[in-house]
Each structure stands twice: as structure tokens, then as C-alpha cells.
Amino acid sequence: MAEERATQVPLAFSGAALDRSSIDRRDAAWMAAQRSRAEARSLMLSERGLWVEDGRLLLVAPGADAVFLGLVGDRPLFAGDATEGEPDRGHPAGLREAATELSAEEAALGAYAASLLSWHRRHRFCANCGAPTEVVDAGHERRCPSCGAHHFPRTDPVVIVRVVDLRDRLLLGRQGSWPQGRFSVLAGFVEPGETLEEAARREVLEESGVVVDEASYMASQPWPFPSSLMIGFNALGEGEPRPGDGELEQVRWFERDEVEAAAAGRGEIMLSPPYSISRRLIDGWLADPG
Numbered sequence: 001m002a003e004e005r006a007t008q009v010p011l012a013f014s015g016a017a018l019d020r021s022s023i024d025r026r027d028a029a030w031m032a033a034q035r036s037r038a039e040a041r042s043l044m045l046s047e048r049g050l051w052v053e054d055g056r057l058l059l060v061a062p063g064a065d066a067v068f069l070g071l072v073g074d075r076p077l078f079a080g081d082a083t084e085g086e087p088d089r090g091h092p093a094g095l096r097e098a099a100t101e102l103s104a105e106e107a108a109l110g111a112y113a114a115s116l117l118s119w120h121r122r123h124r125f126c127a128n129c130g131a132p133t134e135v136v137d138a139g140h141e142r143r144c145p146s147c148g149a150h151h152f153p154r155t156d157p158v159v160i161v162r163v164v165d166l167r168d169r170l171l172l173g174r175q176g177s178w179p180q181g182r183f184s185v186l187a188g189f190v191e192p193g194e195t196l197e198e199a200a201r202r203e204v205l206e207e208s209g210v211v212v213d214e215a216s217y218m219a220s221q222p223w224p225f226p227s228s229l230m231i232g233f234n235a236l237g238e239g240e241p242r243p244g245d246g247e248l249e250q251v252r253w254f255e256r257d258e259v260e261a262a263a264a265g266r267g268e269i270m271l272s273p274p275y276s277i278s279r280r281l282i283d284g285w286l287a288d289p290g
């Protein structure tokens with residue numbers, strides 16, 4: 001089954017070996033003890049990216065403001081905002097670049113840290129009353145001392161849909177801003193009041209005019225640009241594709257041999273990079289010949 005194969009592919013951008021210690025981290029004494037342990041480390045992010053050194057995350061002693069990511073093995077791991085003072089070792093890498101430079105596990109930790117720190121940067125003030133907010137729960141909540149509102153990091157759901165038809169073709173589209181020749185399965189944000197399945201059907205219809213039957217869940221992937229969760233579906237579709245809502249420049253059905261050639265790097269088109277869920281959905285289809 002394609003579903004089983006798809007979930008066996010290692011999840012880049014997912015920190016499976018991480019214990020988030022979501023109960024313990026609310027205990028200030030426990031957190032203080034973790035922060036002062038000799039083996040505690042912090043990865044570093046600045047506006048220029050995630051700091052890496054020799055193909056690994058650059059790890060330093062945690063500063064007082066570093067947010068707690070969790071325990072990796074038994075080592076407390078934090079994330080520090082280096083915008084005000086960048087490390088004097090290593091170099092900053094954009095998250096996509098880091099995903100190819102680092103192991104899947106380290107890239108996942110970097111992505112988690114980037115989402116969390118980006119949320120802190122954008123929520124210094126209360127959305128309810130405008131007063132400055134304070135960090136609580138080791139960096140997993142901000143609280144407003146003026147009106148008492150609690151603010152939590154958000155994740156925005158995005159459906160990403162692998163649509164195939166009865167002639168064993170795959171629906172792919174491209175946005176004009178993408179690198180030349182790049183195609184992907186279709187994706188879009190879930191709207192308020194929508195189920196994931198409804199969002200999958202609506203997005204495919206809006207972007208391509210293709211009507212899909214029931215969408216079935218395949219796999220998910222946190223996607224830190226800045227804080228989405230990509231939720232992958234498979235669906236059977238029918239219709240003649242045409243770019244619909246202005247988002248796509250081209251969209252069409254692709255024959256299996258065209259997609260195979262692209263996956264092998266010798267086709268007319270390019271697929272998404274291997275760490276992306278788009279590519280995993282496509283590779284799962286290729287691995288399951290009808």
C-alpha cells in the first residue's frame with residue numbers, strides 16, 4: 001500500500017527523538033535545574049537563519065532568555081534568539097538550506113525552534129489589549145499581565161493533496177514564482193469552519209477545476225514557513241485541469257513515466273526536494289504502480 005510506504009519515509013522536520021517534557025517544563029524549579037546543568041545546550045537562530053557548523057547544529061550554553069525545546073536523550077535543549085548578538089563560530093543557514101545540510105533529526109529541531117522563536121518575535125504585545133506580554137511555561141506561552149490573556153504558539157493547517165485519475169495520471173501544478181520547471185501536488189490553507197477533507201476538495205477545485213472524490217489522510221509534516229502543519233491527502237480526481245484562482249501558472253495531468261523521469265532527475269520538470277511532504281506523496285505514488 002502506498003500509504004504504508006509513505007509513512008516509512010523518514011520525516012525531515014519532525015523531532016521524533018525529542019521529549020518535550022510538556023508537564024515538567026511548567027515547574028519553574030525543574031526548569032531552573034535543567035537550564036543550569038553542565039550538559040544543557042542551546043541552538044541559535046538570528047534573522048539570517050539557523051546557525052550551523054561543519055554540517056551540525058551549532059550548540060552553545062543556553063542564555064537566560066533561551067526557550068526550552070525539550071530533552072534529547074537526557075540533554076536539555078534550548079533555542080536562543082541570536083539577532084542581538086550572533087555567535088562568533090559557524091554560519092547562518094536558511095531553513096531549506098539547513099534541511100539539506102543537517103541530518104533529518106537536527107533539521108527538525110531547527111524547524112521547531114524557528115517556529116517557536118518566530119512566534120515570540122511576533123507576539124511581544126497582547127492581541128487583546130496591546131500591553132507587553134511576558135514569557136511563561138519555559139517559552140511555550142505568553143501571558144498578558146494587564147488583562148490576563150493567555151497566548152499560545154499557533155500552527156496553521158495546510159492541506160496538500162495528491163490527486164490521481166482513473167488513467168493512472170498525477171495532477172501537478174506550478175506557481176510562477178517557483179524555480180523554472182518545478183512542479184508540485186496542490187496545497188492550500190484550511191479556512192475557518194472547514195474540515196480537512198472539505199479544504200482538500202475546495203483547494204483542488206479552486207486551483208485546477210478538477211473535482212475530487214473523498215480525500216483520505218496520508219501523512220503530515222510540520223513546515224516552519226513560518227508555522228504551518230502540512231496535512232497530506234490522497235484523492236481520486238476527474239476533469240480537465242486549468243489554472244483557476246490565479247495561484248497557479250500551469251496545472252495538468254502527468255503520465256507515470258514523466259513523473260518517474262522527473263524523480264530520477266532527467267525529466268522536463270523538477271519535483272520538490274526530498275525532505276518535503278510533496279515529494280514523499282509523489283514518491284509513494286511512484287512506488288505503488290496501480
Ligand SMILES: [Zn+2]
Pocket residue numbers: 126127128129130131144145146147148149
Ligand atoms: Zn492583554
